[in-house]
Structures are given as structure tokens and as C-alpha cells.
Amino acid sequence: MTTTPQSIDQASFRNSFVEELRGEASMDKNPRQVPGYHYSRVDPTPVPDPHLLAWSEELAAFLGLQRPPERGPAVEVLAGNRQAATMKPFAARYGGHQFGNWAGQLGDGRAISLGELTAVDGTTWEVQLKGAGPTPYSRRADGRAVLRSSVREFLCSEAMYHLGVPTTRALSLVATGDEVIRDMFYNGNARPEPGAIVARVAPTFVRFGNFQIFLATGEMDNLRALADYVIRRHYPELGEPSPEVYARWFEEVCRRTAIMIAHWQSVGFVHGVMNTDNMSILGLTIDYGPYGWLEPYDPDWTPNTTDFGGRRYAFGQQPRVALWNLMQLGQAILPLVSGVEALNPSLDVYINTLGTTRYEIMLGKLGLTAGNPEEDQALFEALEQALAESEVDMTVFFRQLSHTAPAVLAAPENGDAQWRELLAAAAYSMAPAEEQALLGWLQRYFVRLQQEQASPETIREKMLAANPKYVLRNYLAQQAIEAAETGDLSLLSRLMEVLKKPFDEQPEHHDLAAKRPDWARDKPGSATLSCSS
Numbered sequence: 046m047t048t049t050p051q052s053i054d055q056a057s058f059r060n061s062f063v064e065e066l067r068g069e070a071s072m073d074k075n076p077r078q079v080p081g082y083h084y085s086r087v088d089p090t091p092v093p094d095p096h097l098l099a100w101s102e103e104l105a106a107f108l109g110l111q112r113p114p115e116r117g118p119a120v121e122v123l124a125g126n127r128q129a130a131t132m133k134p135f136a137a138r139y140g141g142h143q144f145g146n147w148a149g150q151l152g153d154g155r156a157i158s159l160g161e162l163t164a165v166d167g168t169t170w171e172v173q174l175k176g177a178g179p180t181p182y183s184r185r186a187d188g189r190a191v192l193r194s195s196v197r198e199f200l201c202s203e204a205m206y207h208l209g210v211p212t213t214r215a216l217s218l219v220a221t222g223d224e225v226i227r228d229m230f231y232n233g234n235a236r237p238e239p240g241a242i243v244a245r246v247a248p249t250f251v252r253f254g255n256f257q258i259f260l261a262t263g264e265m266d267n268l269r270a271l272a273d274y275v276i277r278r279h280y281p282e283l284g285e286p287s288p289e290v291y292a293r294w295f296e297e298v299c300r301r302t303a304i305m306i307a308h309w310q311s312v313g314f315v316h317g318v319m320n321t322d323n324m325s326i327l328g329l330t331i332d333y334g335p336y337g338w339l340e341p342y343d344p345d346w347t348p349n350t351t352d353f354g355g356r357r358y359a360f361g362q363q364p365r366v367a368l369w370n371l372m373q374l375g376q377a378i379l380p381l382v383s384g385v386e387a388l389n390p391s392l393d394v395y396i397n398t399l400g401t402t403r404y405e406i407m408l409g410k411l412g413l414t415a416g417n418p419e420e421d422q423a424l425f426e427a428l429e430q431a432l433a434e435s436e437v438d439m440t441v442f443f444r445q446l447s448h449t450a451p452a453v454l455a456a457p458e459n460g461d462a463q464w465r466e467l468l469a470a471a472a473y474s475m476a477p478a479e480e481q482a483l484l485g486w487l488q489r490y491f492v493r494l495q496q497e498q499a500s501p502e503t504i505r506e507k508m509l510a511a512n513p514k515y516v517l518r519n520y521l522a523q524q525a526i527e528a529a530e531t532g533d534l535s536l537l538s539r540l541m542e543v544l545k546k547p548f549d550e551q552p553e554h555h556d557l558a559a560k561r562p563d564w565a566r567d568k569p570g571s572a573t574l575s576c577s578s
């Protein structure tokens with residue numbers, strides 16, 4: 046293991062996916078079905094003028110990598126124009142359910158994995174380029190990504206990491222110097238947009254869909270080989286694969302998925318397209334496409350215009366959709382276990398873990414220690430209902446509550462005025478009946494809070510550590526994109542820095558914690574997005 050940071054073009058890559066699984070070696074990029082294989086070896090397609098736009102310092106340091114200059118061999122690797130000697134790039138084969146329907150073979154249509162790097166702690170991390178050109182899985186598309194969606198993936202995956210949400214990471218954002226034609230809302234208004242490539246990083250990018258494809262095509266040897274690979278490499282604590290271990294592994298995937306979803310619900314993250322090919326086998330948030338952040342707390346909200354008909358992936362549906370997706374994974378690996386009874390209890394593990402994790406997170410957000418779970422649950426549900434029935438910014442509400450609740454605890458005589466001030470700060474609009482409902486809830490909560498033993502100061506610290514001040518608000522991402530498209534990277538860099546410490550006050554950046562401005566309420570790219578990227 047090396048301690049001196051090195052340039053990625055000099056780095057030593059491992060290739061466990063390629064070496065331990067079955068791959069098609071032809072390097073042929075023509076779109077086609079690829080039965081019989083886990084992956085296809087394929088090289089990225091070079092771009093005209095790769096140059097670095099953003100770099101994630103901490104992740105790079107963790108991977109033992111040094112920041113490259115704007116142009117040069119390292120950036121050429123991050124754009125797919127050059128390869129390090131040890132790389133064996135590949136695109137993985139997977140299938141999936143999209144919006145509830147089986148879609149057949151999908152696969153990495155524009156993602157190409159370069160191999161794995163060993164981090165300073167000895168763990169291994171796969172580096173994958175998104176937008177690096179066609180692969181056998183590109184179907185009718187071009188294998189490219191636009192700057193708009195790449196900025197969104199780069200910024201948001203790192204912001205999620207710093208919020209403590211399980212996620213894939215992003216190492217670099219590189220402009221390609223090329224233009225890519227996209228119809229942003231699939232409404233006949235195609236236009237050229239600048240192209241970009243994100244190098245993203247995770248222990249593995251294997252998804253539920255990687256298993257589903259083998260059930261669909263009856264490739265049982267490949268199914269087992271992939272499960273064994275994932276267990277041995279990523280769940281070694283479970284022991285050598287066996288029918289019992291496959292079942293315990295499924296339980297662990299259920300548990301991790303529940304923890305991920307509990308975190309999404311606690312910060313107001315809406316994934317937007319929770320197809321089974323977007324569910325990581327490690328319980329990580331994967332594919333930052335038409336995602337968004339709740340501004341007014343609204344369980345029916347999704348930014349994804351493709352989903353406006355059914356709102357299948359709206360905020361409030363996410364816990365249920367993850368369960369449905371886990372059931373599809375269970376179906377896919379059923380041939381590996383003794384029967385459905387070996388897997389069914391794991392779905393309860395999902396439900397229970399989701400419940401307990403959400404409960405614990407909510408206690409933290411409200412500065413409480415565990416009390417009577419049923420009464421607490423009723424208190425939490427009453428808050429969710431009062432928030433949903435009004436137009437209150439989720440992030441501002443909880444952050445402001447972290448200041449106000451301990452202050453009222455210290456000086457209860459000013460309570461009423463302070464609660465009203467909190468609501469005024471968090472609300473986009475407030476009808477008298479909505480205000481009454483929220484004030485009623487705050488009084489009920491305050492009675493519960495008064496039973497706490499901790500000092501107001503301790504409660505305040507606990508709440509501030511649970512309620513972020515800064516999230517990647519939809520309009521901020523859009524502003525950063527519009528500036529980046531004109532060559533101005535200042536907001537992008539500022540957001541990167543501020544979102545590294547989302548729980549810190551950072552008063553000099555207070556403007557980045559502001560509620561959504563009026564102009565952004567219905568703005569395309571901010572309030573509404575599509576899968577076009």
C-alpha cells in the first residue's frame with residue numbers, strides 16, 4: 046500500500062469483477078443482447094478536450110490520489126482517453142423493472158468501470174466513468190452524459206455522503222469538450238448541451254438488476270457466481286456461500302436498504318426513479334438522475350415529470366417501493382435458497398429496521414430520548430400530518446426547531462412568540478388553520494420535551510447534529526449548472542465546500558440555506574426534471 050498520493054494514470058488497479066466473473070472479451074461496442082455473461086470488456090471512447098471541472102479532495106486522499114492539473118494524463122484517464130497499465134475496463138450486464146414493468150436487458154449503457162483502487166485503509170473501491178461512450182448495453186442511446194446531469198450527480202452524491210446517507214461517491218467531474226444532443230423534457234425541444242463525465246466510486250456498483258437478468262434468462266450458474274462474488278468480496282462476515290448464507294445475505298441487503306431509506310426520509314431526499322436497476326446490492330444510493338429535495342414537506346412530491354402520472358416514486362412512496370424492489374431481488378435469488386420461507390422473514394427485517402431507524406433518527410431530530418414508542422410514534426405522525434397539510438420547508442423547520450425548542454425550554458414564558466417566529470421562518474404560506482395545527486403540535490411536543498433530563502444546551506447540540514442546515518436545494522443545483530454552462534464554476538465550488546459540513550452554521554454561507562425563492566417554484570430543472578441526462 047502506498048502512502049504518497051499518486052496520479053491516477055500511475056495508479057495500480059485491481060480487476061476482481063473481470064477476473065472472477067464471466068465476461069465477453071470481444072471489446073465490441075455494438076448494442077446487442079449479451080446472454081451468458083456478467084459483463085462485457087469495453088474501452089471508453091475518447092473525447093476531444095477533456096478538462097477538469099471539479100475534484101473531491103477527501104475522497105481522493107482516501108484513495109491515495111493527488112489532484113491532477115486541469116489538463117493532462119490523469120484527466121485523460123478520468124475522461125476515458127487514456128488507460129493506466131493495469132486497467133481492464135468493463136460494462137456490467139443487468140436487467141430491471143422500470144416503473145413496475147420488466148424491461149429486459151439494460152446494463153451499463155454509458156457507465157464503464159475502470160477497475161478497483163485500494164484505499165489508504167486497505168479497502169477496495171471500484172472507479173466507474175459515467176458518460177464515457179457506448180457499450181453493448183447502450184441500446185439506442187449515445188453512451189454520453191451532459192454537464193447538467195453530471196453536476197447534479199457529482200454534487201449530490203458527495204453532499205449525501207457528508208449528510209451520513211449511504212451512497213456512491215464522486216471523485217471527479219470532467220468536461221469533454223464535446224456537445225451532446227438532449228431533449229430535456231422529451232417534448233421535441235432537443236438542443237446541444239456540453240458533455241461531461243463523472244468518475245464515481247463505490248465498493249461495487251452491482252444492482253438488484255444484475256441478479257434479475259439471470260433469473261429472466263435462466264442462467265443459474267451466472268446467478269450463483271455473482272452471488273458468491275458479492276458475498277465473498279462485500280459480505281465476507283457472512284461466511285462461505287451456502288443456502289443459509291444466501292438467505293442471511295438477503296437479510297443483510299434488506300437491513301441496509303432499510304437504513305438507506307430511513308435516511309432519505311429524514312433529510313427529504315426523493316430519488317425519483319427507484320427502478321430495480323437503481324438499487325445497489327450494498328444499500329447505497331445509486332444513480333443521481335431526476336432526484337430532488339423536499340422543500341415544502343409534501344409526501345406526494347416527485348420532481349420526475351416521467352412519473353407525474355402515477356407518482357410511483359414520490360417521497361412518501363419510497364419505503365414501499367424499496368420493499369417491492371427487495372421482493373424482486375428475493376424472486377431473483379430464490380433458486381439459491383431452500384424456498385420462499387427462507388427469504389420471507391427478511392422482508393420483516395426490512396420493515397422493522399426501517400421503523401426502528403426512522404424512530405431513532407426522529408428522536409434525534411426532535412432532541413428526545415426514547416420514551417413510550419407508541420406515544421412517540423403518534424407524536425411523529427402528527428407532525429408529519431401537520432407539515433403535509435401546510436406549506437412548510439422541511440429543512441428550515443427542523444433546523445429552526447433545533448434553535449427554538451431549547452430556547453423555549455430555557456425561557457418558557459416566551460414560548461408562543463418563538464413558536465410563531467419559527468413557523469414564519471419556515472413557511473412558504475400559512476393559513477390560520479394550518480398555523481393552529483402546527484402550534485398545537487409544537488405545544489404537545491414541548492410537553493414531551495420538558496420530560497427530558499438533558500440541559501437545553503445539550504438538546505440543542507443534539508438537534509443541530511441531526512438537522513442539516515444545508516442540503517443541495519433544487520434551485521441551488523440549477524443555479525450551479527447554469528453558471529457552469531457559461532464557464533463559471535464559483536457556485537459549484539462553493540456548494541462543494543459548504544455541503545461538506547451540512548450541520549455547521551457557516552454563517553457566511555447563510556444564503557445557501559434559504560428557502561426556495563418564488564422564481565424557482567415551477568422552474569424546469571429545479572422543480573421539474575426528467576430522465577433525460
Ligand SMILES: Nc1ncnc2c1ncn2[C@@H]1O[C@H](COP(=O)(O)OP(=O)(O)OP(=O)(O)O)[C@@H](O)[C@H]1O
Nearest residue numbers: 151152153154155156183186187188189332333334
Ligand atoms: N445516454 C445513454 N446512453 C446509453 N445508455 C444509457 C444512456 N442513458 C441511460 N442509459 C441506460 O439506460 C438504463 C436506465 O437509465 P438510467 O437513467 O436509470 O441510468 P443512468 O443514469 O445512465 O445510469 P446509472 O444507473 O448507471 O447511474 C441504464 O441501463 C443506462 O445505462
